[in-house]
Amino acid sequence: MQCEMCGAESKGPLKRVRIEGAELSVCSNCAKYGTELPGAAKSPAALASRATGYTQASVPQARRSRDLFDQLGGDLVEDYADQIRNARLKLGLSQKDLALAMMEKELLIKKIEKGELIPEEDVRKKIEKELGIKLIEDSSLESLDIHQSRMTTTMGDVIKIKKVKR
Template sequence: MNIKLFARLMQCELCGAPIQGSPKTIQIEGAELRVCVRCAKHGTEVQQSRQRVVQKKTGIAVTQTRRRPRDVFDMMEGEIVEDYADRIRVAREEKEWSTLDLAQEVKEREVLIKKIEKGDLIPEDDLRRKLEKALDIRLIDSAEDTTSTGGPGRVTMTIGDVIAFRKGRK
């Protein structure tokens, strides 16, 4: 089958429209899809690893692969807490700041702060850090936040403990 004919028959795996030109490969929720240019904005574009052959002076061909660029999710420190909007609003009110005051403190627009406080928008990492610093709060669930508060010497049960316990009873 001719490549040009194959390209004409390709359909967007998201909207089903025929793909004009070369398809874009994006990732949505871990799945890689070949989509049209219009649907490419709905996911993270995946760079195809291209191999190229480099000819050395000795005449030996060596292949080099290009790495894919780091994704936003690769750089995340942890998950944002579910009640981030309430934490931000309460901390702002404790400082007796208006949304405009907070916006000026973190050098962002007031509309953005209002959307975050309503829970309509999750702050990106750089803005989250600014908010944490300005309001002296924590917005990330990290390993330190989820540790047991049972006190010193308190042991929590794991799945392995349950399995060992059941094997011991038999």
């Protein structure tokens, strides 16, 4: 079987992993880049527990960090950098003042405001609290807006295909 991420032939079973929102069957080398999904291919620890008769709960396993997209409760707004900058300026704070209030480094605030860095969940929550803004958009409202605002003309409405006579 072939790994869907690196393309290498896998000698063992592939693992089902979520990487940046996509579910892939990957080799054990590439599995470290995402979050292993439940019900996926069994790990060597699980196979060993079956052979020894111990239950899965009694076998210690290393805890994996979650994928960045698993940690976000919703989608980060596209113009998060502008919203943060505008809210900071509206409150009359400098980047240094905001960083001190959040107990973070000033460089972190600068990179986030430039859009070079996506804030992690804990930093995002601190920013929202200090500036009184919301950086996560509600996906349920967005899906309703897409269906309601679909009244524009598309290419499929305009194109007429002519059949060639033979």
